[in-house]
Amino acid sequence: MPVLLKNGRGQLGKILKKNIKTINFDEEVVIYHTWNIDDKSEETQYKEYQKFTSFVKGHQDKRIIFISTKTQKDDFYVKYKQMAEAFLIENCNNCLVLKFPTLIGKGVIRNFKTKKQLPYGIMEIMSLKKCAALIIDNLNFNGERKILYFNGETVSAELVYELVNI
Numbered sequence: 001m002p003v004l005l006k007n008g009r010g011q012l013g014k015i016l017k018k019n020i021k022t023i024n025f026d027e028e029v030v031i032y033h034t035w036n037i038d039d040k041s042e043e044t045q046y047k048e049y050q051k052f053t054s055f056v057k058g059h060q061d062k063r064i065i066f067i068s069t070k071t072q073k074d075d076f077y078v079k080y081k082q083m084a085e086a087f088l089i090e091n092c093n094n095c096l097v098l099k100f101p102t103l104i105g106k107g108v109i110r111n112f113k114t115k116k117q118l119p120y121g122i123m124e125i126m127s128l129k130k131c132a133a134l135i136i137d138n139l140n141f142n143g144e145r146k147i148l149y150f151n152g153e154t155v156s157a158e159l160v161y162e163l164v165n166i
Contacts, residue, residue, distance in 0.1 A: 001024060001025055001026070001027060001028050001029070003020040003023045003024075003025065003029045003030075003031065003139060004028065004029065004030045004031070005017055005020065005030075005031050005033070006030055006031065006032040006033065006034055006055065007033065007034030010033075010034070010105075011103075011105040011106060011128050012033055012067070012103065012105070012128050012131060012132060013033060013034075015128055015129060015132040016031060016033070016132050016135065016136070019132060019133075019136055020136065023136065023139070025063075025139070025140065027062070027063055027094070028061075028062040028063065029062065029063045029065065029139055030059060030062050030063070030064050030065065031065045031067065031135065031139075032052065032055060032064060032065065032066050032067065033066075033067035035048050035052075035077075035081070036048050037077065037107060038107070040075050040076055040077045041076065042076045044076075045076040045077055045079070045080040046076075046080060048080060048084075049080040049083055049084055049087075052066075052084045052087070052088075053084070053087050053091075056087060056088055056091055056092055057091070059092075060091060060092050060093075062094070063094040063095065063096075064088060064092050064094070064095045064096075065095070065096050065098060065135065065138075065139060066084065066085065066088050066095065066096070066097045066098070067098055067100065067135065068081050068082075068084070068085055068097050068098065068099045068100070069081055069099060069100060069101075070099045070100060070101050070124070070149060070150075071101070071102065085097045085147065089146045089147075095146060096138065096141055096146060096147075096148065097146060097147040097148070098134070098135060098138060098148050098150065099147060099148065099149045099150065100126055100131050100134075100150050100152070101123075101124035101125060101126050101150070101151065101152035102123055102124060102125050102126070102152070103125070103126055103127070103128055103131055104125050104126065104127055104128065105128050108125075108160075109164050112160065112161050112164040112165065113164055113165065118161070119156070119157035119158045119160065119161035120157050121156075121157055122154055122155070122156055122157065123154070123155055123156070123157045123160055124151065124152040124153070124154050125152045125153055125154075125155060125160070126150070126152035126153070131150075134150050
């Protein structure tokens with residue numbers, strides 16, 4: 001059976017879509033990576049959580065791979081992502097949560113370029129290409145752990161900001 005991608009419209013989705021075309025498993029595998037990362041309001045994040053829980057309820061018989069975040073920010077995005085992880089683990093026997101650091105794509109770069117976001121502290125970053133490769137490499141992970149964490153490169157946010165604004 002082919003690997004299915006829930007949504008697949010973003011930058012990571014485009015890379016995954018291209019790379020999972022030839023992958024087949026004995027069971028249905030669904031990668032859920034869609035989530036609103038731009039609007040971190042409680043209302044929007046709660047809606048994302050509701051969409052996710054509804055999806056899980058309708059696909060409990062499949063293997064669900066949930067792409068999440070390692071960020072420690074104290075905002076509604078992180079709160080509802082963590083709630084989604086817990087919901088998945090409690091309600092789906094064949095699941096896996098993959099937690100990644102900040103992915104270097106349009107979001108972070110655009111926010112630094114437009115000065116919507118200013119640099120602060122140390123960033124842990126990862127390329128979209130590496131993230132996609134790690135997702136594919138772990139589609140069939142079947143250990144006792146239900147959450148896998150991946151490390152990125154640590155660099156000062158100021159350096160990333162300066163590089164983006166050269």
